Amino acid sequence: xxxxxxxxxxxxxxxxxxxxxxxxxxxxxxxxxxxxxxxxxxxxxxxxxxxxxxxxxxxxxxxxxxxxxxxxxxxxxxxxxxxxxxxxxxxxxxxxxxxxxxxxxxxxxxxxxxxxxxxxxxxxxxxxxxxxxxxxxxxxxxxxxxxxxxxxxxxxxxxxxxxxxxxxxxxxxxxxxxxxxxxxxxxxxxxxxxxxxxxxxxxxxxxxxxxxxxxxxxxxxxxxxxxxxxxxxxxxxxxxxxxxxxxxxxxxxxxxxxxxxxxxxxxxxxxxxxxxxxxxxxxxxxxxxxxxxxxxxxxxxxxxxxxxxxxxxxxxxxxxxxxxxxxxxxxxxxxxxxxxxxxxxxxxxxxxxxxxxxxxx
Amino acid sequence: xxxxxxxxxxxxxxxxxxxxxxxxxxxxxxxxxxxxxxxxxxxxxxxxxxxxxxxxxxxxxxxxxxxxxxxxxxxxxxxxxxxxxxxxxxxxxxxxxxxxxxxxxxxxxxxxxxxxxxxxxxxxxxxxxxxxxxxxxxxxxxxxxxxxxxxxxxxxxxxxxxxxxxxxxxxxxxxxxxxxxxxxxxxxxxxxxxxxxxxxxxxxxxxxxxxxxxxxxxxxxxxxxxxxxxxxxxxxxxxxxxxxxxxxxxxxxxxxxxxxxxxxxxxxxxxxxxxxxxxxxxxxxxxxxxxxxxxxxxxxxxxxxxxxxxxxxxxxxxxxxxxxxxxxxxxxxxxxxxxxxxxxxxxxxxxxxxxxxxxxxxxxxxxxxxxxxxxxxxxxxxxxxxxxxxxxxxxxxxxxxxxxxxxxxxxxxxxxxxxxxxxxxxxxxxxxxxxxxxxxxxxxxxxxxxxxxxxxxxxxxxxxxxxxxxxx
Numbered sequence: 001x002x003x004x005x006x007x008x009x010x011x012x013x014x015x016x017x018x019x020x021x022x023x024x025x026x027x028x029x030x031x032x033x034x035x036x037x038x039x040x041x042x043x044x045x046x047x048x049x050x051x052x053x054x055x056x057x058x059x060x061x062x063x064x065x066x067x068x069x070x071x072x073x074x075x076x077x078x079x080x081x082x083x084x085x086x087x088x089x090x091x092x093x094x095x096x097x098x099x100x101x102x103x104x105x106x107x108x109x110x111x112x113x114x115x116x117x118x119x120x121x122x123x124x125x126x127x128x129x130x131x132x133x134x135x136x137x138x139x140x141x142x143x144x145x146x147x148x149x150x151x152x153x154x155x156x157x158x159x160x161x162x163x164x165x166x167x168x169x170x171x172x173x174x175x176x177x178x179x180x181x182x183x184x185x186x187x188x189x190x191x192x193x194x195x196x197x198x199x200x201x202x203x204x205x206x207x208x209x210x211x212x213x214x215x216x217x218x219x220x221x222x223x224x225x226x227x228x229x230x231x232x233x234x235x236x237x238x239x240x241x242x243x244x245x246x247x248x249x250x251x252x253x254x255x256x257x258x259x260x261x262x263x264x265x266x267x268x269x270x271x272x273x274x275x276x277x278x279x280x281x282x283x284x285x286x287x288x289x290x291x292x293x294x295x296x297x298x299x300x301x302x303x304x305x306x307x308x309x310x311x312x313x314x315x316x317x318x319x320x321x322x323x324x325x326x327x328x329x330x331x332x333x334x335x336x337x338x339x340x341x342x343x344x345x346x347x348x349x350x351x352x353x354x355x356x357x358x359x360x361x
Numbered sequence: 362x363x364x365x366x367x368x369x370x371x372x373x374x375x376x377x378x379x380x381x382x383x384x385x386x387x388x389x390x391x392x393x394x395x396x397x398x399x400x401x402x403x404x405x406x407x408x409x410x411x412x413x414x415x416x417x418x419x420x421x422x423x424x425x426x427x428x429x430x431x432x433x434x435x436x437x438x439x440x441x442x443x444x445x446x447x448x449x450x451x452x453x454x455x456x457x458x459x460x461x462x463x464x465x466x467x468x469x470x471x472x473x474x475x476x477x478x479x480x481x482x483x484x485x486x487x488x489x490x491x492x493x494x495x496x497x498x499x500x501x502x503x504x505x506x507x508x509x510x511x512x513x514x515x516x517x518x519x520x521x522x523x524x525x526x527x528x529x530x531x532x533x534x535x536x537x538x539x540x541x542x543x544x545x546x547x548x549x550x551x552x553x554x555x556x557x558x559x560x561x562x563x564x565x566x567x568x569x570x571x572x573x574x575x576x577x578x579x580x581x582x583x584x585x586x587x588x589x590x591x592x593x594x595x596x597x598x599x600x601x602x603x604x605x606x607x608x609x610x611x612x613x614x615x616x617x618x619x620x621x622x623x624x625x626x627x628x629x630x631x632x633x634x635x636x637x638x639x640x641x642x643x644x645x646x647x648x649x650x651x652x653x654x655x656x657x658x659x660x661x662x663x664x665x666x667x668x669x670x671x672x673x674x675x676x677x678x679x680x681x682x683x684x685x686x687x688x689x690x691x692x693x694x695x696x697x698x699x700x701x702x703x704x705x706x707x708x709x710x711x712x713x714x715x716x717x718x719x720x721x722x723x724x725x726x727x728x729x730x731x732x733x734x735x736x737x738x739x740x741x742x743x744x745x746x747x748x749x750x751x752x753x754x755x756x757x758x759x760x761x762x763x764x765x766x767x768x769x770x771x772x773x774x775x776x777x778x779x780x781x782x783x784x785x786x787x788x789x790x791x792x793x794x795x796x797x798x799x800x801x802x803x804x805x806x807x808x809x810x811x812x813x814x815x816x817x818x819x820x821x822x823x824x825x826x827x828x829x830x831x832x833x
Contacts, residue, residue, distance in 0.1 A: 157791025
C-alpha cells in the first residue's frame with residue numbers, strides 16, 4: 001500500500017514531498033489508518049460482500065466497454081463519443097420508462113418494460129450510430145487515426161450541448177441525476193440481504209445484464225455470418241473485400257451496434273444509484289470504458305471481458321478499503337482503476353490479450 | 362544558416378553569407394537576404410547595393426535592426442495588433458453608434474488575458490503533439506502542476522518555497538517540476554506510440570487528477586481547488602540593486618492599475634495591466650519554442666513525426682529527442698499554468714488537471730493548424746471569442762433581449778434565443794470543429810501555409826513585395 005501511495009505522490013509531481021522530514025508521516029499526504037482492518041479480509045461475509053460488489057461492477061464495466069471494444073477492435077476507431085452515447089441512452093431510457101411505468105405498475109411488469117426500453121433504445125441508437133458512421137466517419141478512414149479521435153471528440157461537444165438544449169426544453173436539470181427516471185426502479189431491486197450482506201437488488205440485476213450482453217455479443221461475433229464478415233474484415237479488409245464481403249457495410253453495422261451497446265449501458269445506469277442519468281455520465285463512463293478496452297487489448301473481446309473482471313475486482317477491493325477506513329483517501333477506487341491502466345501498459349503494451357505488434361504502432 | 366532547409370527564397374542564392382553577419386537573425390533567417398537591402402527601388406540598383414553590403418565588413422546596427430524588422434514583419438504586425446488591442450478595444454466600444462455591437466463582437470480584455478495563457482498551454486501541447494506526432498493526452502497534468510505549485514507555495518504549503526512572491530520565479534520552479542514529471546511519464550510512455558501513447562499519458566494525468574481532487578492537503582475542500590486568499594503575488598523582474606521595482610500585480614480584482622499613464626490620458630485598467638504582463642511572458646515563451654522548432658533539434662522532432670524509423674536509421678536517438686521535446690513542452694505548459702494561477706488567483710481540478718483542458722488545447726491546435734505553433738493561439742482566440750460572443754452575461758442573447766421589442770421576445774423567437782444562443786458555445790465550437798476535421802484538416806494557419814508555400818512570416822512579405830514590384 002505504501003508503495004502505491006508513494007507512487008501516487010510521485011505521479012502527482014510531488015516527488016520531493018514524500019521524502020522530506022516535514023512530510024515524513026505519509027499521513028500528511030494520504031492518511032492511512034487501521035491497516036489492521038485488512039485482517040477482516042479473510043472473513044467469509046466480508047469476502048462475499050466484496051464479491052457481490054465486484055460482480056455488479058463487472059456487469060457495469062463490461063456493458064460500458066463492450067461497444068467500444070467492438071468499434072476499436074474491429075475498425076481501429078477510438079470512439080470518444082462512446083460515453084456521450086451512454087449518456088443519451090440513459091436519458092432516452094429514462095423517458096421511455098417514465099411513459100411506460102407508473103407508481104401502480106408491478107415489479108415484474110416494470111422489469112419487462114425495462115427490457116422493452118432496452119431493446120428500443122438499442123434499436124434507435126444503433127440506427128443513429130450507423131448514420132454517424134456513414135456521414136462522418138467513413139470519409140476519414142484513410143486519414144491518420146488521430147482524425148477519428150478528433151472527429152468523435154467534436155461529436156462529444158455537439159451531443160452534450162445538444163442534450164442540454166433538449167433537457168432545457170423539458171425542464172430537467174442537466175447536472176444532477178434525474179431522480180424521476182431513477183424512481184421507476186421497482187422495489188424488488190432495492191435493499192435486501194443475502195447471507196448477511198446488505199446489498200441492492202439492482203447490483204445483481206446489473207451483473208445479469210452484463211452477462212447477457214457478453215453472451216449476446218459473443219454469439220453475434222462467432223455464430224452469425226455478420227460476425228464472421230466483421231472478423232474477416234478486421235483481419236484483412238482487402239482480402240475480405242476480394243472474397244465478396246461488403247466491408248464498408250460491416251463497418252457501418254459494427255459502429256451502429258457499438259453505439260447501441262453504449263446506449264444500452266446508459267439505460268441500465270439510469271437505475272443505478274451510483275451513476276444515474278446526468279450529462280456528466282458521459283465522461284464518467286468514457287474513461288472507464290477506455291481503461292477496460294486498453295487493458296484487455298486491441299481487437300480482443302475476450303480481453304475486454306477479462307479486463308472488466310480485473311478492474312471490477314480491484315475497484316471492489318479499493319472501495320472496501322475506503323468504506324472500512326483502511327485508507328481514508330476518498331479517491332482510491334478511481335485512482336486504482338487508472339493505476340491498473342498505467343501498470344498494464346507498462347508491462348504489456350499491447351494489453352492482456354492484444355496482438356503483439358499492435359502496441360508498437 | 363545556409364543549410365537551413367527553410368531556405369526557399371529564389372532570390373536568396375549567394376547572398377546567404379550576408380545573413381550570417383547578423384547574429385540576431387531569427388528563425389526565418391534565410392529570407393533575411395531579401396531584407397539585406399530594404400531600399401524600395403529594387404531592380405538592378407538594389408542588386409548592386411546588396412552586393413556592396415555583403416562585401417562590407419560587418420553591418421551597422423541600423424542595418425541589423427532593419428533586416429530583423431523586414432524578416433519579422435508579420436510577427437511584429439501580430440504583436441503590435443495584440444499590443445494595441447486593449448486600448449483599441451476601449452476606444453472602439455466607446456464609439457457612438459456601433460459601439461455596443463463592437464463590444465459584442467470583440468472579446469473583452471479580460472477574456473484576452475485567458476486567451477494568452479490558455480494559448481500558451483495550447484502551443485506547448487502543439488509543440489509536442491503537432492511536431493513529434495505523439496499525442497500528449499495527459500498534457501493538462503503539467504498545466505496543473507504549474508498552477509498548483511504557485512498556489513500551494515504562495516499559501517506556504519510547499520517547503521523551501523514559502524514567502525516567495527514572484528510569480529515568475531514560482532512558475533519557473535513549477536516548470537522544472539513539470540519537466541521532472543514529464544521525464545518520469547515519458548520514460549514509461551515513449552515505449553509506446555500512436556493511440557497507446559495517448560492513452561497511457563491520459564492514464565497518468567487521470568491518476569494525478571483523481572489524486573489532486575481528493576488530496577485534502579490542498580485545501581479543506583480539494584474538489585473545489587484552492588485560492589490564494591489575501592496572499593500577494595506579483596509578476597515582473599525581481600528587485601535587484603539600483604534597478605527600479607518592475608513588478609505589477611495581475612488579476613481582475615487585486616491587480617495593479619495605472620490611470621492616466623505618463624500623462625498621456627490613457628488609463629490602464631487592471632485587465633490591461635494583466636494583459637500586458639501575461640502577454641510578455643507568453644511572447645517570450647513563444648519565441649523560445651519557435652527557436653527550438655527551427656533549430657536542428659526541431660528538425661529531428663519533425664523527422665520523428667514524418668518517419669521515426671528513418672530518423673532512427675539516420676542515426677538519431679529518437680528516444681532522447683522525444684523525451685527532451687516532451688520535457689520542454691511540459692515546462693511551457695507549467696508556465697502557462699502558473700500564469701493561470703496568478704491571474705485567476707485560484708485553481709480548481711476542473712480547469713487544470715481535467716481531460717477537457719487537454720481537449721480544449723487539442724481543439725485549438727486543430728482549428729488553428731496542427732504543427733504550426735502559433736496556430737494554437739489563434740485557435741484559442743477563436744474559441745474564446747465565440748464563447749464570449751455567446752456568453753450568458755454580455756453575449757448575443759442578452760444583447761438581443763435588450764434590443765428586440767418585447768412582443769418579439771414573447772414569441773417563439775425569444776424562447777429560441779434563450780435555448781440556442783444563451784451560453785451554447787460548446788455546440789457551435791463542436792460543429793465548427795467537426796467541419797474543420799472533415800474539410801480543413803490543416804487548420805487556419807496550416808491551410809494558409811499550404812497556399813503560400815511556406816510559413817506565413819516568410820511568404821507574406823514576399824508576396825507583398827512581388828505585388829508591389831508588379832505595380833511599378
